[in-house]
Amino acid sequence: MFESLSYLALQQYWWAIISLLGSILVFLLFVQGGQTLLYSLGKTETERTILVNALGRKWEFTFTTLVTFGGAFFASFPLFYSTSFGGAYWVWIAILFCFVIQAVAYEFRSKPNNIFGRRTFEVFLFINGALGTILLGTAVATFFTGSRFSVNLSNITRFSDPVISRWESPYGGLEAALNIHNLSLGLAVFFLARILSILYFINSVDHEDILIRAKKSLRRNTIPFLLTFLTFVIWLLIRKGFAVDPPSGIVSYEPFKYLHNLIQMPLVASLFLAGTLLVLYGIGKTLLTAGYSKGIWFTGFGTVMVVFSLFCLAGYNNTAYYPSVHDLQSSLTIVNSSSSRYTLVSMSYVSLLVPFVLAYIVYAWRSINRNKITAAEMQNETHVY
Amino acid sequence: MFENIDPSLVNWSRGQFALTAMYHWIFVPLTLGLSFIIALMETIYVRTGKEEWKKITKFWMTLFGINFAIGVATGIILEFEFGTNWSNYSWFVGDIFGAPLAIEGIMAFFLESTFIAVMFFGWNKVSKKFHLTSTWLVAFGASLSALWILVANAWMQDPVGMHFNPDTARNEMLDFWQVLFSPVAIHKFIHTITSGYVLASLFVVGICSWYILKKRELFLAKRSILVASVFGLISSLMLIYSGDGSARQLVHVQPMKFAAIEGLYNGQTGAGLVAIGIISSAPGDTNSRNVKDFSFLIEIPNFLSYMAYGEFDAFVPGVNDLVDGNLKYNLIPVSDKMERGKLARETLADLKSARDRGDTAQYALLNARFRDPDFINNFFRYFGYGFLDDPNQVIPNVPLAFYSFHIMVGLGFYFLLLLVLFLIGLYRNKLENRKFLLRLAIFTIPLAYLASQAGWIVAEMGRQPWVIQDLLPTMAAVSHIDATSVQVTFWLFAVLFSALLTAELSIMFKQIKIGSK
Numbered sequence: 005m006f007e008s009l010s011y012l013a014l015q016q017y018w019w020a021i022i023s024l025l026g027s028i029l030v031f032l033l034f035v036q037g038g039q040t041l042l043y044s045l046g047k048t049e050t051e052r053t054i055l056v057n058a059l060g061r062k063w064e065f066t067f068t069t070l071v072t073f074g075g076a077f078f079a080s081f082p083l084f085y086s087t088s089f090g091g092a093y094w095v096w097i098a099i100l101f102c103f104v105i106q107a108v109a110y111e112f113r114s115k116p117n118n119i120f121g122r123r124t125f126e127v128f129l130f131i132n133g134a135l136g137t138i139l140l141g142t143a144v145a146t147f148f149t150g151s152r153f154s155v156n157l158s159n160i161t162r163f164s165d166p167v168i169s170r171w172e173s174p175y176g177g178l179e180a181a182l183n184i185h186n187l188s189l190g191l192a193v194f195f196l197a198r199i200l201s202i203l204y205f206i207n208s209v210d211h212e213d214i215l216i217r218a219k220k221s222l223r224r225n226t227i228p229f230l231l232t233f234l235t236f237v238i239w240l241l242i243r244k245g246f247a248v249d250p251p252s253g254i255v256s257y258e259p260f261k262y263l264h265n266l267i268q269m270p271l272v273a274s275l276f277l278a279g280t281l282l283v284l285y286g287i288g289k290t291l292l293t294a295g296y297s298k299g300i301w302f303t304g305f306g307t308v309m310v311v312f313s314l315f316c317l318a319g320y321n322n323t324a325y326y327p328s329v330h331d332l333q334s335s336l337t338i339v340n341s342s343s344s345r346y347t348l349v350s351m352s353y354v355s356l357l358v359p360f361v362l363a364y365i366v367y368a369w370r371s372i373n374r375n376k377i378t379a380a381e382m383q384n385e386t387h388v389y
Numbered sequence: 390m391f392e393n394i395d396p397s398l399v400n401w402s403r404g405q406f407a408l409t410a411m412y413h414w415i416f417v418p419l420t421l422g423l424s425f426i427i428a429l430m431e432t433i434y435v436r437t438g439k440e441e442w443k444k445i446t447k448f449w450m451t452l453f454g455i456n457f458a459i460g461v462a463t464g465i466i467l468e469f470e471f472g473t474n475w476s477n478y479s480w481f482v483g484d485i486f487g488a489p490l491a492i493e494g495i496m497a498f499f500l501e502s503t504f505i506a507v508m509f510f511g512w513n514k515v516s517k518k519f520h521l522t523s524t525w526l527v528a529f530g531a532s533l534s535a536l537w538i539l540v541a542n543a544w545m546q547d548p549v550g551m552h553f554n555p556d557t558a559r560n561e562m563l564d565f566w567q568v569l570f571s572p573v574a575i576h577k578f579i580h581t582i583t584s585g586y587v588l589a590s591l592f593v594v595g596i597c598s599w600y601i602l603k604k605r606e607l608f609l610a611k612r613s614i615l616v617a618s619v620f621g622l623i624s625s626l627m628l629i630y631s632g633d634g635s636a637r638q639l640v641h642v643q644p645m646k647f648a649a650i651e652g653l654y655n656g657q658t659g660a661g662l663v664a665i666g667i668i669s670s671a672p673g674d675t676n677s678r679n680v681k682d683f684s685f686l687i688e689i690p691n692f693l694s695y696m697a698y699g700e701f702d703a704f705v706p707g708v709n710d711l712v713d714g715n716l717k718y719n720l721i722p723v724s725d726k727m728e729r730g731k732l733a734r735e736t737l738a739d740l741k742s743a744r745d746r747g748d749t750a751q752y753a754l755l756n757a758r759f760r761d762p763d764f765i766n767n768f769f770r771y772f773g774y775g776f777l778d779d780p781n782q783v784i785p786n787v788p789l790a791f792y793s794f795h796i797m798v799g800l801g802f803y804f805l806l807l808l809v810l811f812l813i814g815l816y817r818n819k820l821e822n823r824k825f826l827l828r829l830a831i832f833t834i835p836l837a838y839l840a841s842q843a844g845w846i847v848a849e850m851g852r853q854p855w856v857i858q859d860l861l862p863t864m865a866a867v868s869h870i871d872a873t874s875v876q877v878t879f880w881l882f883a884v885l886f887s888a889l890l891t892a893e894l895s896i897m898f899k900q901i902k903i904g905s906k
Binding site for chain 2: 071100354358386
């Protein structure tokens with residue numbers, strides 16, 4: 005089946021898988037967004053417990069998706085793994101720290117003899133929610149704005165200093181956060197995560213005061229989201245991009261590259277526009293219709309479509325998805341950074357499991373979320389975060 | 390040696406990986422074993438309908454949850470550290486090593502994370518059977534996750550099913566099934582997961598012993614001991630069997646590690662197995678070889694030869710034979726391997742150079758060498774030796790490997806005996822009177838963790854300096870980052886993980902004191 009595909013088709017297939025995992029990850033960042041709203045939506049201890057437990061039943065999905073996203077990137081495009089993680093050391097370490105402190109926070113927060121106190125773990129959740137989303141968004145933005153690194157595969161033959169990829173900035177990737185364009189995506193992801201979490205709370209929590217505050221908060225977060233998202237998108241469409249000449253593999257700057265990609269890939273353009281409309285529809289309908297609680301599905305699905313299309317813009321249509329502004333020819337493309345044909349074929353068979361995984365996730369999700377979370381449930385439930 | 394790679398960077402990077410891996414491994418074995426023990430208990434509850442068993446299941450599930458969370462927290466670092474700290478490694482073997490990591494995520498992590506939510510929150514939301522299925526799926530998910538990461542680790546110890554592609558300057562997978570079903574991987578998987586099962590059984594038995602001594606939770610304690618002891622005993626037997634299999638393979642795939650764990654410096658025919666030994670310095674010791682003499686030794690004659698080759702008079706190579714070579718037994722000196730590795734590296738450099746200057750004839754000629762079995766078996770297989778500048782670099786820390794191995798093995802047999810004694814005590818209904826045994830079980834919990842950590846020290850420290858056996862040493866695998874950054878993150882992880890472990894222990898002890906109420 006997959007054996008009959010060309011090497012390029014396999015590389016494109018795996019970029020689609022990475023894009024799908026990345027876009028599902030952004031949707032699942034609603035957990036992180038919600039963690040930054042515990043004190044603004046929950047004014048009493050019971051209300052905060054309801055919110056924490058609503059998120060706590062889903063945090064592992066986000067965590068697992070992040071880990072799988074990393075693993076899939078490693079398996080399919082190992083040169084990215086080697087170059088980005090080994091170079092932008094501090095950015096990735098900071099992101100990992102944010103997720104380490106999150107993983108224990110839910111389980112430890114309300115347990116007796118928790119030596120650091122409930123508040124400490126709530127601070128951990130806030131740091132993960134705020135810094136984790138902004139840094140992830142900023143890191144992904146470098147797919148369009150570039151980073152300072154060089155790659156030379158011949159280095160492996162050198163007795164002294166055989167490292168093939170090196171970061172050419174002394175700040176270990178932290179310099180990306182000083183780029184306004186990168187930051188605009190980081191902040192857009194942050195506000196989007198908050199919006200998604202509000203829609204999730206509206207969908208899964210049954211508590212009048214929380215819902216009233218949630219609607220107000222939705223309005224407050226939509227405006228900065230739109231501002232930062234539009235800033236990122238408009239800037240993206242007018243900036244020069246990193247084009248690849250397919251026969252030679254030579255990378256060069258191309259004005260309006262991402263706008264060209266959008267025009268030359270109408271399916272991606274449709275996906276992007278439809279996704280954006282769905283995101284706005286979910287928010288608008290929730291704001292304007294009393295008692296409406298299904299906004300999360302429209303905005304969530306829209307988010308997946310928009311992020312997926314952004315990944316497509318970065319990697320397809322002869323574009324370098326991880327460009328180097330230090331040495332253009334070191335830029336990574338889906339062709340020069342991928343695994344071997346054999347590995348991609350083998351992994352493609354494994355990818356057939358994804359629909360089954362999605363199916364049992366949906367089944368289990370529905371089983372647990374059949375009834376909305378209430379204050380009474382928090383008192384009767386034996387396992388409470 | 391490496392002018393541009395700071396040796397302290399390599400050491401700090403190794404230190405950071407060891408620190409994070411050892412912290413992670415504090416929590417993983419309990420997750421592996423306790424998940425099955427809980428699933429067994431819940432099965433009894435569903436089959437008998439007795440509420441007491443539900444109460445027992447929920448009690449252990451609470452402890453499981455506390456341990457699981459911190460296991461997850463410490464685990465995410467490891468996956469990404471292959472990139473952050475070992476970037477050259479990530480490219481050189483990422484084509485093979487990345488696949489198990491991705492499969493682990495898709496197959497196992499989602500299974501665990503999806504059904505763990507049902508396991509904790511589904512008691513009143515889903516049917517009994519669906520809940521029980523979820524609990525079993527969490528247990529299988531945990532062991533499935535272990536399978537893939539252990540396959541990846543086994544491949545580092547015994548790289549099979551691949552070839553070197555000179556164009557991409559990396560190793561590429563040729564046979565997925567050979568990677569998955571390599572004998573080293575199979576033994577490693579069985580040995581590692583059963584070690585987790587035994588640790589979890591001892592954890593349950595130890596805590597229940599405390600309850601019995603305190604005359605509390607007697608029903609829970611006796612029933613839990615029964616389940617854990619039977620599960621632990623079966624696992625112990627599999628643990629010992631797979632450990633024996635691992636050792637037999639070791640002498641073939643990692644003979645230096647085998648020599649190190651036995652403290653065998655000079656090869657012998659009819660070599661004896663050191664049952665107990667104390668290593669100390671002697672005037673004639675060569676410090677550069679990590680070689681120390683035994684000041685005290687109890688040996689089982691000829692048994693090492695038998696363990697390694699199934700023959701009592703077989704020759705087992707020692708550290709010195711492996712470094713200096715031994716003509717009689719066809720052992721090549723490391724200095725020779727270094728020359729061969731250097732030639733393989735220079736051939737690759739010439740190939741790159743021919744390609745860059747457009748010399749297609751020379752390029753084709755050199756490229757063909759990397760497909761020539763003679764070149765692969767006699768030169769490229771020693772590629773990693775080309776990065777060494779002293780033959781003694783291939784010797785791991787012998788005392789550390791020796792003691793770790795003997796602690797692990799000794800404790801392994803002790804655990805088996807302890808579990809048998811508990812089952813006898815239960816059978817005769819005299820457990821409450823056996824205070825010494827109960828106290829011993831409590832003190833055995835930390836010993837189980839010690840044995841578990843010692844096992845990984847044998848596996849990882851015993852194979853130094855190799856990241857990929859014979860192909861890539863640590864100093865050629867590291868990322869191009871400054872040592873100070875790694876020092877800072879080392880201490881950050883050390884402080885953070887220590888703080889979290891302290892919190893975890895505090896919460897765990899409290900939950901045990903609270904009991905099943």
